[in-house]
Amino acid sequence: MYIFLLFVLWLYNKQIGEVVYPLSVSYHKNGLDFMDSSITLSNFSLSLVLSLSVAVKDHMAVERSNLFSMMKLSIKGLIQSSLSLGRTLDSDYPPLQQFFVVLEQCLKHGLKVKKSFINQNKSIWGPLELVQKLCPDSTDITTSARDLPGLKTGLGRGRAWLHLALMQKKLSDYLKALLDRKDILGEFYDPGALMMEEEGTVIGGMLVGLNVIDANLCIKGEDLDSQVGVIDFSLYLKDPMTTETTKDDAKLTAILDQKHYIEELNRHLSCTVTDLQAKMDSIEKTNSKLIEELTAATDRINSLREEQETLRHENETIVQSSQKKEEATLEDSAVELETYRQTRQGLDEMYSVVWKQYQEEKRIRQELERELKLQVGLKQEMEMAMRLLEKDTHEKQDTLQALRQQLDQVKTLNLQMFHKTQVTHTDRNTHTQAHNSERDRRQSDQTERDMRTELEGRVDSLQKQLSDLDTLRLGLESDLRSEKEQRQAIQRALQREQDNSTELRTQLQQIQGLQTEVRQEKKQLQLTCQEQETALQEMGLHLSQSKLKMEDFKEVNKSLKGQAWLKDDEATQCKHCQKEFSIARRKHHCRNCGDIYCNSCSSNELALPSYPRPVRVCDICHSLLLQRSTSSTSS
Incomplete structure (x- = not known):
């Protein structure tokens, strides 16, 4: 355990x-x-x-x-x-x-x-x-x-x-x-x-x-x-x-106070740089907006100019085309009117000739109709006469039969009353009378046949003339109808041309009104263009001033902020003289811009706000800082 x-x-x-x-x-x-x-x-x-x-x-x-x-x-x-x-x-x-x-x-x-x-x-x-x-x-x-x-x-x-x-x-x-x-x-x-x-x-x-x-x-x-x-x-x-002695304490206190002052000044400068950076950002935004507005205005002006040129060309083209069209229309109308007049004169003359022919044909037709009526009346009379002749012939035949019967009776009586001589003499006389009556009948039949043949031929000729007149009348009526239709078509064409001429005049008046409006709009666009050019000049002036201020701010910011500290391994040669670094030629940082130079290109020393003692700077920064300090001292 x-x-x-x-x-x-x-x-x-x-x-x-x-x-x-x-x-x-x-x-x-x-x-x-x-x-x-x-x-x-x-x-x-x-x-x-x-x-x-x-x-x-x-x-x-x-x-x-x-x-x-x-x-x-x-x-x-x-x-x-x-x-x-x-x-x-x-x-x-x-x-x-x-x-x-x-x-x-x-x-x-x-x-x-x-x-x-x-x-x-x-x-x-x-x-x-x-x-x-x-x-x-x-x-x-x-x-x-x-x-x-x-x-x-x-x-x-x-x-x-x-x-x-x-x-x-x-x-x-x-x-x-x-x-x-x-x-x-x-x-x-x-x-x-x-x-x-x-x-x-x-x-x-x-x-x-x-x-x-x-x-x-x-x-x-x-x-x-x-x-x-x-x-x-x-x-x-x-x-x-x-x-440490009292003197060192006083020196330390002074250095500490100076360090605090420098740090305070650095913070103040940092705040100033931040404010300037914010102002520069706002100025850049304003500048970009102004540039965008300037670009938009320039594009608008160019588009308006192009539109103005296009409208002017279109206006000139429309005016020229309308003038040419109007002239061509007037010439065509004059030619068509002259043609219509000539055609109308020729049609009037033709109409008068046709009307005269029609009147003549009508008169001839009326005469033919009257003659036809006379011939029809004659034909009817001839038919009546023929019927009368036939009736007379039948009566004569009946009379002849009756006479024959009487003759037979007379013969019988003569035979009975007279003897054979009287009978012979009576027969001779009777035979002579019959022969005469037969001859008269034959003559009358021949005359009737001749008259009928003549009347039939005349009726046929009259019917043929009547049919020819009807054909001629139909042809004249069709020609008259075609002439009337052609005249109506010419009148309609003339009416259309008159309508077209009226419409062209109306279009010409509209084009003239449009031309006036385009001229007024052109004047307005010219005024707008002049105003925009004036505004662009003012904006360009403000823009140049803003650019100058921004450049000043950038220089101040660059001088206050400094450049990025370049690493040793990133530099192989001097930035100024472009000579390669080696053991004999060592690398030295510029305390202002942060780039690496050789000893000859960075042998100058200047006091910078970030350092308590003078530090190494390159020749370019040395000249720039001296020039800036000289300008600030003179101002």
Whole structure:
């Protein structure tokens, strides 16, 4: 059982980072008392093992208090020593190295690790990497620490991240954002860890004082993975009151006041730069809007001009086409009217001739009808005469028969009364009379036949003439109808031409009205174009003034903000003389623009607002700054 408890205690000490805890520091009101408390497992008694849970809590509280005290001393000593030196700190400065060691121990306190008998991996890179999500401004240093060549462990990346954050003067802001998220820190730290308690929040506030320090740390080439962090307590055992004189205190106070003044001036200039940047953004937006409006107005003017030209060409084309069409229509109307007059005159003459022919034919027809009526009457009379002749012939035949009967009777009587002589003489006379009457009858029949033949021929000739006259009448009537239809068609065509001429006149009046409206609109567009040109001139003047102001703002912003600090591995030759860097020709940063030059191109020194003493600048920045200071002095 005792061996098991010893094993558990050994695992706990392995988890908190050390088997032998080197130091326990207590801070009192009367001063600092440092006690060397090297505690080993052999000094523990059985009662301490039995009260392990209570000892663990007290142990973390003591560690938290000691680390908190060490952090205050480290920050205070770093600030005082840096102000007394009055220069930029580099990575070889001992108080700065001790500060990173103490800060690393604070970040490691209570950090969860994977329990393993073979290896333990306690890395601060996990929580520091999450700052990128909480503060987007830390994306650059997180990416740089992650991609820095030569770093293989999370501990090395975390140390590089701390160095970069201190150089940005935003270490306190990043850690404060991380300390505000206890829910995220709970995934990496145990309860009671320094980062989970109030001491961590206080340390985040104390780190704000480090913003007065200018650090120039070279991370490239340093072995951050295998560095061993050892706290040097000799730095904190010295009494500054015995080593510094009153003169140094006064000088330190003056330097501190000057540093505060410079920082205040820097903050003021930063606010001014922010305001100028906001004004420049607003001016750029206004400028872009004005440019867009100018472009839109120019496009509108061009479109209006093109539309004006198009309307003018269309107007001229319409006027010319309407004039040509009107002239052609008038000529066609005159020609058609003359043709119509000639046609009408010819039709009138033809109509008069046809009418005369029609009257003549009508008269001839009436005469023929009268003659036909006479011939019909003659024919009827002839028929009546024929019927009378036939009746007379029948009567004569009847009379002849009666006479024959009488003759027979006479013969009988003569035979009876007279004798054969009288009978012969009577027969002779009777025979002669019969022969005469027969001859008269034959003559009358022949005469009747001749008259009938003559009348029939005359009736046929009259009927033939009548049919010819009917045919001629029908042809004349059809010609008359066709002439009437042609005359009506010509009248309709003339009416259509008159309507077309009226419509063309109406269109001409409308085109003239449209031409007047187009001219008025042209005048209005010209006035609008002149007004817009005047407005464009004014806008161009304002735009040029805005551009000049924006250029001034950009120069001021550029001079206040400075250029990006170029990395050593990115430059292979001097930016000014373009000579390759070598062992003999070393690289030197310009403190104003941040570019890398050789010694001959950056041998000038000037006092900059960000630095307490004159620093190295390139020839270009030296000339520019001298010219600017000369112009500002003369103004």
